Amino acid sequence: MPISPNQGSTGGGTLVTITGTNLSNTSAVTFGTRPATSVTNVSPTQVTAISPSGTGSVGVTVTTPGGTSNPVPFFYVGAPFKSSLSASSGPLAGGNTITINGTGLSTATSVSFGGVTATPTVISDTAITVVVPAGAAAGPVSVSVTTAGGTNNGLSYTYIADPTITTITPSSGPASGGTALTVTGTNLDSTTSVTFGGAAAPFAVINTTTLSVVTPSGTAGAVDVVVTNPAGSATAVGGFTYVASPGI
Numbered sequence: 633m634p635i636s637p638n639q640g641s642t643g644g645g646t647l648v649t650i651t652g653t654n655l656s657n658t659s660a661v662t663f664g665t666r667p668a669t670s671v672t673n674v675s676p677t678q679v680t681a682i683s684p685s686g687t688g689s690v691g692v693t694v695t696t697p698g699g700t701s702n703p704v705p706f707f708y709v710g711a712p713f714k715s716s717l718s719a720s721s722g723p724l725a726g727g728n729t730i731t732i733n734g735t736g737l738s739t740a741t742s743v744s745f746g747g748v749t750a751t752p753t754v755i756s757d758t759a760i761t762v763v764v765p766a767g768a769a770a771g772p773v774s775v776s777v778t779t780a781g782g783t784n785n786g787l788s789y790t791y792i793a794d795p796t797i798t799t800i801t802p803s804s805g806p807a808s809g810g811t812a813l814t815v816t817g818t819n820l821d822s823t824t825s826v827t828f829g830g831a832a833a834p835f836a837v838i839n840t841t842t843l844s845v846v847t848p849s850g851t852a853g854a855v856d857v858v859v860t861n862p863a864g865s866a867t868a869v870g871g872f873t874y875v876a877s878p879g880i
Contacts, residue, residue, distance in 0.1 A: 658679045764789070
């Protein structure tokens with residue numbers, strides 16, 4: 633007498649289907665010593681029932697006017713617990729893979745990012761991986777994991793949009809470097825690097841639209857300025873011009 637699924641939440645409420653023979657006029661389905669909260673006779677070979685709350689492994693039996701069946705095992709699973717995300721932010725377009733660590737994750741069937749679901753890959757009871765789906769808008773969303781034991785919330789993931797560059801002021805300076813300048817644009821608050829012709833520059837985030845940057849040394853001529861955040865990069869082609877020092 634198969635039962636599907638054969639595991640469910642300790643809080644009960646799992647709809648299970650029991651398949652067998654002579655199941656007409658089923659009067660009761662019992663999980664261990666506790667009756668199911670609902671029983672529906674589907675056909676002479678199938679009954680559905682909603683599990684009561686419970687713990688551990690219990691035997692499920694079906695009772696009809698002809699008697700009580702042999703027990704089949706049903707396993708109660710606790711709700712999952714999430715302890716951390718391997719990355720708490722990523723591109724708005726999604727597509728990056730992150731690891732969720734916790735306990736009770738071996739039966740994970742879905743992960744929700746702000747209501748957008750993705751199917752995880754179970755690594756072990758303490759870890760799953762999931763490809764982050766695209767987000768609706770930049771900003772934080774709640775992350776929930778659903779397993780046979782229920783759904784757990786409590787972690788947050790932040791979607792980040794690609795940066796843009798609007799202006800670089802001033803747009804020129806000595807090849808020796810050291811020019812303090814301002815970069816304006818959008819989505820700059822999560823900037824991870826700024827480069828001038830490939831050379832890294834020290835910078836400070838002022839706000840989401842403004843960076844304060846000091847130019848590294850370079851070679852006379854125009855160079856590309858690239859601003860990068862976890863979502864991607866923005867390039868101002870020839871955005872800064874290095875000016876050679878005068879010679880006498």
